[in-house]
Amino acid sequence: MPSGKVSVVGNGPGEPEHLTSRAREAIEQSDIVIGYKLYVDQVTGLIEGKEVVASAMGKEVERCRRAVSEAQAGKKVALISGGDPGIYGMAGLLLQVAGETDPAPEVEIIPGVTAAGAAAAVLGAPLMHDFAVISLSDLLTPWKLIEKRLRAAAEADFVIVLYNPRSRGRSDLLARAREIVLKHRQGSTPVGIVRAAGRKDQNQWETTLEEMTGCLEEIDMASLVIIGNSRTYWDNHRMITPRGYPL
Amino acid sequence: MPSGKVSVVGNGPGEPEHLTSRAREAIEQSDIVIGYKLYVDQVTGLIEGKEVVASAMGKEVERCRRAVSEAQAGKKVALISGGDPGIYGMAGLLLQVAGETDPAPEVEIIPGVTAAGAAAAVLGAPLMHDFAVISLSDLLTPWKLIEKRLRAAAEADFVIVLYNPRSRGRSDLLARAREIVLKHRQGSTPVGIVRAAGRKDQNQWETTLEEMTGCLEEIDMASLVIIGNSRTYWDNHRMITPRGYPL
Numbered sequence A, B: 001m002p003s004g005k006v007s008v009v010g011n012g013p014g015e016p017e018h019l020t021s022r023a024r025e026a027i028e029q030s031d032i033v034i035g036y037k038l039y040v041d042q043v044t045g046l047i048e049g050k051e052v053v054a055s056a057m058g059k060e061v062e063r064c065r066r067a068v069s070e071a072q073a074g075k076k077v078a079l080i081s082g083g084d085p086g087i088y089g090m091a092g093l094l095l096q097v098a099g100e101t102d103p104a105p106e107v108e109i110i111p112g113v114t115a116a117g118a119a120a121a122v123l124g125a126p127l128m129h130d131f132a133v134i135s136l137s138d139l140l141t142p143w144k145l146i147e148k149r150l151r152a153a154a155e156a157d158f159v160i161v162l163y164n165p166r167s168r169g170r171s172d173l174l175a176r177a178r179e180i181v182l183k184h185r186q187g188s189t190p191v192g193i194v195r196a197a198g199r200k201d202q203n204q205w206e207t208t209l210e211e212m213t214g215c216l217e218e219i220d221m222a223s224l225v226i227i228g229n230s231r232t233y234w235d236n237h238r239m240i241t242p243r244g245y246p247l
Helices: A023-030 A037-042 A060-072 A091-099 A116-125 A142-153 A172-182 A213-217 B019-029 B037-042 B060-072 B091-099 B116-122 B143-157 B170-182 B211-219
Strands: A007-008 A032-036 A051-055 A076-081 A106-110 A131-135 A160-165 A190-195 A203-206 A224-226 A233-235 A238-240 B005-010 B030-035 B051-054 B075-080 B106-110 B131-135 B159-163 B190-195 B203-208 B223-227 B233-235 B239-241
Touching: A007 A023, A007 A060, A007 A091, A023 A076, A023 A106, A023 A213, A023 B019, A032 A037, A032 A060, A037 A051, A037 A076, A051 A060, A060 A076, A060 A091, A091 A106, A091 B239, A106 B116, A116 A190, A116 A224, A116 B106, A131 A142, A142 A160, A142 A172, A142 B143, A160 B203, A172 A213, A190 A213, A203 A213, A233 B223, A238 B091, B005 B019, B005 B060, B005 B091, B005 B159, B019 B075, B019 B106, B030 B037, B030 B060, B037 B051, B037 B075, B051 B060, B060 B075, B060 B091, B075 B143, B091 B106, B116 B159, B116 B203, B116 B223, B143 B159, B143 B170, B159 B170, B170 B211, B190 B211, B203 B211
Parallel strands: A007 A076, A007 A106, A032 A051, A032 A076, A131 A160, B005 B075, B005 B106, B030 B051, B030 B075, B131 B159
Antiparallel strands: A131 B131, A160 A224, A190 A203, A190 A224, A233 A238, B159 B223, B190 B203, B190 B223, B233 B239
């Protein structure tokens, strides 16, 4: 029997131009492609003629179990994950599910361009200094812990990257996050918001902590919010956090 | 006169297989390639016959000025940055230098696979939950601020990613960071260290906060240190931070 394998593939922001060669190769060489429907659709051009299992959000555990069992049956599996599979992606769950089996299949994690990196590139250079990445989704994390992390990051002047700014369609999570950060940072602090970063339907907003209330309703699950540190500024529509080089 | 442009290109961890299509294209279409020597050497295969300006570490400002002036003279410039140019990379400095000129040249930031993402993929899945990214380099940042951020990140149970764990050859910075984190986290907390992540000469260490003192001397500028949160564990040599899915 041929030995199977699961490749957890980061497809980056979604356009093929941001796919790495290794990710492309793993998809092309796979026997079966498994993923959340949106991400599978993003690699349509690479998977013609292959077996495809595209499922809905919320079916993460099922996708991982399927990937593991297909690999155990000898197939080369490409499990597609948005952005970088190692950052809030499928890498962890797949390793957990694989670790429960014996013998566990071979697993390769193939990194991709993160949502944070793609959004930062669109905005300018907001992540030139220390930053904290926080998901506002309270589906799997108690809100109290999310608040504690927001406070800590705000107090210590980290640039703050917010994933899942609208969890379960709730826009109040981001409004509450804003209130917490405002206790430690000026209202004039730059805030950059990018929707569908690196994709053709990309949108962006140039705002501040004070004024961002005006775009709260437009922010969705595909958006990423970056709040500057005390030295971040907007210059000609570019969000820049200086690293500190003397110029 | 043809209109010039600077593409700030993320070359990822260093092997061509982790380069994105967009990054490869920008390098191939450039008239001149500028970068820190190590990063330029990593893309040797793509730059044959091109004008190349490879310079030493510490020459960052000069490289950006050169890139801007070449673009103003009408050339397509590829400014190579390690990992993702937007994360402690060249994107910010280039935008600052370009912003001082009039008219400023066109600038495109092309994201790449980050050092953190590459290291995480090697270790398993340590970045499945909120994380803080901190550089231990005190060349441009006061050590007091670095300490404050380490304390905040440790207290709020962030996974902690340490860039530049050995600044100016000093191994005591990492030892001091470890002491700070140990005040808020168990000695048994998993620590993963990766040197030259995603490259052929890659090395990795599986350790804990308590035991990592044993490898402090082997850690260098090309290493990245990831300290788990209170729920991170090692399982069959994979570092996993659970996201919290019920299994």
